[in-house]
Amino acid sequence: MPTVSMTVNGKQVTADIAPNTLLVSFLRENLRLTGTHVGCDTSQCGACVIHINGESAKSCTMLALQADGAEVTTIEGLAKGNDLHPMQKAFQENHGLQCGFCTTGMIMSAVDLVKKHGKPDDATIRKGLEGNICRCTGYQNIVKSVKAAAQEMEG
Amino acid sequence: MLKKIPSPAPALNVGKATKHDSADRHVRGNALYIDDIREPRGTLHLAPGYARESCGKIKSLDLDAVRSAPGVVAVLTASDIPGLNDCSPSFGGDPILADGRIEFHGQVVFAVVARSHLEARKAAKLAHIEVIAETPMVTAEDGLAREASVLPTYEFSRGSPEATIKASPLALSDSFRIGGQEHFYLEGQVSLAIPQDQGEILVHTSTQHPTEIQHLIAKMLKIRDAAVVCECRRMGGAFGGKESQAAQWACLAALASHVTGRPAKMRLDRDDDMIMTGKRHDFRCDWQAGFDETGKISAVEVDFLARCGCSADLSLGVNDRTMFHADNSYYYPENRITSHRIKTNTVSNTAFRGFGGPQGMVFSERMMDAIAIKLGLDPLDVRKTNFYGDSGRDITPFGMKVEDNILEELVGELEQTSDYRKRRQEIQAFNTRSPFLKKGLALNPLKFGISFTLKHLNQAGALVHVYTDGSVQVNHGGTEMGQGLYTKVAQVVAEEFGIDLENVQITATTTDKVPNTAPTAASSGTDLNGMAAKLAAETIKSRLIDLAAKLYQIEKSAISFANNHVQIGQQKIPFAELTQQAFLQRVSLSSTGYYATPNITWDRDSKSGRPFLYFAYGAACAEVTIDTLTGEMVIDRVDILHDVGKSLNPALDIGQIEGGFVQGMGWLTTEELVYDDQGRLRTHAPSTYKIPTASDLPDDFRVKLWDSPGNREDTIYRSKAVGEPPVMLATAVFSAITNAIASLKPGVLPQISAPATPENILAAVKLMKSGD
Numbered sequence: 035m036p037t038v039s040m041t042v043n044g045k046q047v048t049a050d051i052a053p054n055t056l057l058v059s060f061l062r063e064n065l066r067l068t069g070t071h072v073g074c075d076t077s078q079c080g081a082c083v084i085h086i087n088g089e090s091a092k093s094c095t096m097l098a099l100q101a102d103g104a105e106v107t108t109i110e111g112l113a114k115g116n117d118l119h120p121m122q123k124a125f126q127e128n129h130g131l132q133c134g135f136c137t138t139g140m141i142m143s144a145v146d147l148v149k150k151h152g153k154p155d156d157a158t159i160r161k162g163l164e165g166n167i168c169r170c171t172g173y174q175n176i177v178k179s180v181k182a183a184a185q186e187m188e189g
Numbered sequence: 190m191l192k193k194i195p196s197p198a199p200a201l202n203v204g205k206a207t208k209h210d211s212a213d214r215h216v217r218g219n220a221l222y223i224d225d226i227r228e229p230r231g232t233l234h235l236a237p238g239y240a241r242e243s244c245g246k247i248k249s250l251d252l253d254a255v256r257s258a259p260g261v262v263a264v265l266t267a268s269d270i271p272g273l274n275d276c277s278p279s280f281g282g283d284p285i286l287a288d289g290r291i292e293f294h295g296q297v298v299f300a301v302v303a304r305s306h307l308e309a310r311k312a313a314k315l316a317h318i319e320v321i322a323e324t325p326m327v328t329a330e331d332g333l334a335r336e337a338s339v340l341p342t343y344e345f346s347r348g349s350p351e352a353t354i355k356a357s358p359l360a361l362s363d364s365f366r367i368g369g370q371e372h373f374y375l376e377g378q379v380s381l382a383i384p385q386d387q388g389e390i391l392v393h394t395s396t397q398h399p400t401e402i403q404h405l406i407a408k409m410l411k412i413r414d415a416a417v418v419c420e421c422r423r424m425g426g427a428f429g430g431k432e433s434q435a436a437q438w439a440c441l442a443a444l445a446s447h448v449t450g451r452p453a454k455m456r457l458d459r460d461d462d463m464i465m466t467g468k469r470h471d472f473r474c475d476w477q478a479g480f481d482e483t484g485k486i487s488a489v490e491v492d493f494l495a496r497c498g499c500s501a502d503l504s505l506g507v508n509d510r511t512m513f514h515a516d517n518s519y520y521y522p523e524n525r526i527t528s529h530r531i532k533t534n535t536v537s538n539t540a541f542r543g544f545g546g547p548q549g550m551v552f553s554e555r556m557m558d559a560i561a562i563k564l565g566l567d568p569l570d571v572r573k574t575n576f577y578g579d580s581g582r583d584i585t586p587f588g589m590k591v592e593d594n595i596l597e598e599l600v601g602e603l604e605q606t607s608d609y610r611k612r613r614q615e616i617q618a619f620n621t622r623s624p625f626l627k628k629g630l631a632l633n634p635l636k637f638g639i640s641f642t643l644k645h646l647n648q649a650g651a652l653v654h655v656y657t658d659g660s661v662q663v664n665h666g667g668t669e670m671g672q673g674l675y676t677k678v679a680q681v682v683a684e685e686f687g688i689d690l691e692n693v694q695i696t697a698t699t700t701d702k703v704p705n706t707a708p709t710a711a712s713s714g715t716d717l718n719g720m721a722a723k724l725a726a727e728t729i730k731s732r733l734i735d736l737a738a739k740l741y742q743i744e745k746s747a748i749s750f751a752n753n754h755v756q757i758g759q760q761k762i763p764f765a766e767l768t769q770q771a772f773l774q775r776v777s778l779s780s781t782g783y784y785a786t787p788n789i790t791w792d793r794d795s796k797s798g799r800p801f802l803y804f805a806y807g808a809a810c811a812e813v814t815i816d817t818l819t820g821e822m823v824i825d826r827v828d829i830l831h832d833v834g835k836s837l838n839p840a841l842d843i844g845q846i847e848g849g850f851v852q853g854m855g856w857l858t859t860e861e862l863v864y865d866d867q868g869r870l871r872t873h874a875p876s877t878y879k880i881p882t883a884s885d886l887p888d889d890f891r892v893k894l895w896d897s898p899g900n901r902e903d904t905i906y907r908s909k910a911v912g913e914p915p916v917m918l919a920t921a922v923f924s925a926i927t928n929a930i931a932s933l934k935p936g937v938l939p940q941i942s943a944p945a946t947p948e949n950i951l952a953a954v955k956l957m958k959s960g961d
Contacts, residue, residue: 054307062225066227067218068218068219068221068222068224068225069217069218069219070218071222071375071376071425072224073375073376073377073425073459074459074874074875075458075459075460076459076460076874076875076876078874078875078876079375079875081375108218109216109217109218110217110218110219113217118216118217122216122217123216125212125215125216126208126212126213126216127208129206129208129209129212129840129841129843129844131209131212131215131216131671132209132426132671132672132673132844132848133374133375133376133423133424133425133426133670133671134209134211134212134214134215134220134423134425134671135222135374135375135376135425135426135671136375137215137216138215138216138218141216159883160882160883160884160886161883161884163882163883163884164882164883164884165882166882166883167373167375167875167880167882168375168883169372169373169374169375169426169428169848169852169880170375170426170671170844170848171844171847171848171851172844172847172848172849172850172851172852172881172886173847173851173881173882173883173886174847174886174890174892175844175847176883177883177886
């Protein structure tokens, strides 16, 4: 079994894994980071979005070995202890969630989106979140959340 | 006579836009779903196996290669089931594992139990299943041709509609289709079964109906209900898709655990989930109506031909509700509403938010559009002309009197705030000058009956514990699927005790705390469970009041609860102090609460009585633009005004309205289920089945709650149910599209079926132009 090493949420991890281990399985099963969800299994829904070297990626269709040597951030690594990331705070305060299953992937995508676009307008947010399906909220409050967070993130 | 609604006392918790109880956990990623629960050591994993064919006798089942595949511990077939091989919610016909024959493509024939999910899935591919294939009935017409049905035809009728339509000055007849819908709950079906002492079993299951699963597992394993506990803390979405459809996977996990003696988990892969679980019923709808020059209807005849799939499942209630809502907001002086429950060799269709109601309303709204188009009238005027009214125009086709109608005011307000009349003129002008892009505008009303139409389901239980430190634990029979039920019930309990919401601990729904529950469905979760929890809290509170009156020698009326304190005459003590005293004085701090909805008397056989406690109302105004060269469509603006009575939580209610509307919009515009001629679903992933994303939102989306004095019925804090009704607000989008196409040829009804996908819009446009 090959060995994989990566930094996950600031911690160095090394493990021997089957070569076909998906990154999402590695995170969820080996590292018990279950905040990253599997929704559709085929990188359509975005519930599994994480950051690899600061860029958002869908971890359900990526091998763990492909992340060898990378800096991985999952939803669990976004908050600084008790202090939520502005995006997490905004989703809470703006009711940008219902069942919560898409929320973690949505937040990870949104953080990357704001990083790339600064203060995105509604249209940019809507377009930018096309890869994340939410079946509950109708997105209105999600767009609102991202907009609110963008204000905080710049400042 | 309108009932007088008492003005509510000032509230500390109810009515506040409190965030979802799990919001903090959701944004941190530490809210546990079933698949996140730490698995006990040695947990096994299941995968389903099925045949290539859709229908026929199973001639042979060779599972040797499956059994010898790496990691496989057991392979389950029908013969492994000690008790009843059925996971139907009602009439039977839903085998947990196929026994002898298969009735639809994707029906589970066997299940692999292996060390890992991947090993189980790989092994499931190795079976050789020989089926003597029969020609499947795929469409409603196929089933009709063979006179196949899952349930008898049912009908509401009044007067002599056929003769009246003939005698009417004007008449129209039409046939169109209404598509089905995949739930696509983000969290797929999943259950984890853990063996306990002495053959008892604990099943964590993502379901709207833990009680039913408990009972099905008990019957399957031939054990007592009392030996099975089903628990669900939360679901990652459900929408009706985890009412009866969660049972099979829970049963299989329990069976695997029974056979192997080890914990077992079944999580469906998404494609399997979409293939193997039921969806919203799709319909063909044939109708005719008689009316006068003003569009006022004299009589309606409608036949709903529902593709129910291979078994009855929940088709009785679903199709009944289509009939209950075939009138939507309109008075039909004479009518025949007939529902045909057709059997096909496709997956058994099931509950989906609205439970048949949406299909009934898509019909009524198409009829209104058709009449308006034929007469060249504004569709809103035709709608208003047919609204339920005063005595003589207030009896529904099922005999219930509409007593709480607020549509005239509500629609009137939305007409103003959406600037409907002015925009209609602007759109007419736009359509005249724009050769290819055409706009449509529609303002559709909504009236939705609240209560389970199966009377006995209108009951709920709750269990409230107060601990000596003043903290409160609440449990009830309702399940949390994101709608915020737990939050609302906690608000109610906090309100009763006059304590902060933080002091109320919400616990997982489980059959060993509150037994014999109804499913969390029919929008009734808060109405029922909120009331049961309130009653439980009131019982404890009255004990505390008795105690305080005794201890402090004071009138009971001088005792009140607020701000985490108890006011006892002039004295004020912390709530926790009184609960501590209760323990010392040997007063119980725990109580159950039980609620059964009053005033519902529906009798299905005699078709009489009152099925609903009340109606929820709303209206939506939608503007769309279609491209007549490509069929593309965008929703430019949507205005919604919706009635939730006195909102328990405006933030959660608006979330339900926005989410429900967008889900309905997806159903009627982009979400298309395609079965091939063998009855195989070809759209079994979000890559081919188009669910709305953020970019499909209306550019301008305005949602408001109707400023209500409160429900006229004595519901929980005079609120109204909100889960399902908003889905049906999306009929406005379908109507707006119809109107946009109709602008091509005044007076001609476009032949458009739902969903109005670009392909369907383009086909309808071509048909309109073809006569030129």
